[in-house]
Amino acid sequence: MLSIFLYVTVVSLLILSITSVIYKRNLIKLVIALNIAESSVNLFFITLAYRPDSTAPIFTLAPALQELRMVLPSPQALILTNIVIGFATTALMLVLAVITYKNNGTLDIRKLKGVEDHD
Amino acid sequence: MKLVSLLAMFIIAGFMFTGIGKLHLPGDPAGNSNVFSQRSSEKTDTANISTMDDYYLRNGQMETGSNNIVTSVVFDYRGFDTLGEAAVLFLVVTSISMLLFSIIKGKDLEETVLTDSDGFPAGMTRIVSIGTVLMLPIIMAFGAYLVIHGHLSPGGGFQGGAVMATGTALLVISSFVVRNLQKTYKLFSFFESLGLTVFIVTGFAGMGISFLHNFLANNDGSFLGKVIPLGTNPGFLNSGGILPILSTAVGIEVFCGISIILVLLSRALNARGSQKGGHKC
Numbered sequence: 001m002l003s004i005f006l007y008v009t010v011v012s013l014l015i016l017s018i019t020s021v022i023y024k025r026n027l028i029k030l031v032i033a034l035n036i037a038e039s040s041v042n043l044f045f046i047t048l049a050y051r052p053d054s055t056a057p058i059f060t061l062a063p064a065l066q067e068l069r070m071v072l073p074s075p076q077a078l079i080l081t082n083i084v085i086g087f088a089t090t091a092l093m094l095v096l097a098v099i100t101y102k103n104n105g106t107l108d109i110r111k112l113k114g115v116e117d118h119d
Numbered sequence: 120m121k122l123v124s125l126l127a128m129f130i131i132a133g134f135m136f137t138g139i140g141k142l143h144l145p146g147d148p149a150g151n152s153n154v155f156s157q158r159s160s161e162k163t164d165t166a167n168i169s170t171m172d173d174y175y176l177r178n179g180q181m182e183t184g185s186n187n188i189v190t191s192v193v194f195d196y197r198g199f200d201t202l203g204e205a206a207v208l209f210l211v212v213t214s215i216s217m218l219l220f221s222i223i224k225g226k227d228l229e230e231t232v233l234t235d236s237d238g239f240p241a242g243m244t245r246i247v248s249i250g251t252v253l254m255l256p257i258i259m260a261f262g263a264y265l266v267i268h269g270h271l272s273p274g275g276g277f278q279g280g281a282v283m284a285t286g287t288a289l290l291v292i293s294s295f296v297v298r299n300l301q302k303t304y305k306l307f308s309f310f311e312s313l314g315l316t317v318f319i320v321t322g323f324a325g326m327g328i329s330f331l332h333n334f335l336a337n338n339d340g341s342f343l344g345k346v347i348p349l350g351t352n353p354g355f356l357n358s359g360g361i362l363p364i365l366s367t368a369v370g371i372e373v374f375c376g377i378s379i380i381l382v383l384l385s386r387a388l389n390a391r392g393s394q395k396g397g398h399k400c
Contacts, residue, residue, distance in 0.1 A: 015128070022124055084208060095219060
């Protein structure tokens with residue numbers, strides 16, 4: 001019954017990240033918050049895929065037991081996708097933050113309200 | 120306004136915490152937990168399975184010739200999904216280079232490298248420079264191992280490519296600046312496109328049956344087609360069909376893509392032409 005706290009951790013991380021997205025004003029902190037959300041989703045999938053007393057779904061030199069138990073493979077494959085896409089979006093968001101800073105000299109989204117007239 | 124958003128947060132949190140009760144307990148997924156119980160024949164077993172994951176665990180090794188079931192799911196059963204994933208990475212790298220080349224202009228394109236008398240970058244101590252030179256081949260070899268053994272051991276194209284790209288990150292943070300940015304970008308970009316092209320061409324090669332059909336697997340000892348014994352085995356490099364080819368292609372693509380991002384980002388952060396607030400586009 002204690003293992004239900006894994007799900008509680010997932011939800012707490014998600015709530016934390018949504019709260020940060022709403023209340024934080026620094027663009028870099030927004031990127032970090034979205035990364036936390038991604039990590040919570042990864043933890044959720046791993047939690048769903050867990051089976052007690054089992055090995056990774058790899059047969060190379062696996063223990064030669066009569067009753068071989070393995071964790072579910074397809075959530076791990078989905079997490080692999082999620083990590084790569086998460087990396088790509090993080091890189092894109094950081095580049096946009098860099099360009100925002102180069103153009104406006106600030107990362108505070110409250111100061112980014114208006115755009116000055118271009119020459 | 121702040122009160123409203125706080126209330127909305129509490130409502131969302133309430134919904135999420137209520138949803139926990141509807142899930143199965145951790146460590147108790149549906150399906151048959153014994154992978155090989157009542158599994159004798161060499162045919163595809165559909166009698167004793169109830170979930171998708173059981174199908175993968177019971178038949179993945181026989182159908183794809185790969186010991187690593189996760190790799191067989193990623194590159195074979197869900198290969199089309201992986202193609203889209205690689206395309207997303209390619210798209211992101213393309214858009215990042217487009218965005219960053221609007222910052223890196225003029226003098227920043229041809230960096231004048233400051234080196235000391237031994238050819239190492241100036242500004243770093245010798246410990247960092249020589250440590251980088253010593254560590255780089257080991258990192259690259261480990262990444263290549265992860266890519267090539269993707270169908271036998273934990274790893275695969277994406278992980279191995281990311282490990283190899285940490286070598287590029289090591290070069291970047293220890294001030295080994297690239298001399299000619301355009302030429303480096305073109306080289307990396309060529310190999311990135313090559314990786315994606317090899318993936319698609321390999322997919323079309325099995326077009327006689329379906330896109331990304333594993334036509335090389337279980338071909339009785341031919342190239343990458345060794346029929347592996349079911350269950351625990353020591354692992355054979357000459358197995359897996361098209362999985363090692365796709366894995367290598369994706370590994371090259373990920374390595375070159377992440378390298379482009381790292382090199383361009385570090386160059387853009389050090390760009391001299393645009394000071395804080397002084398650069399309007």
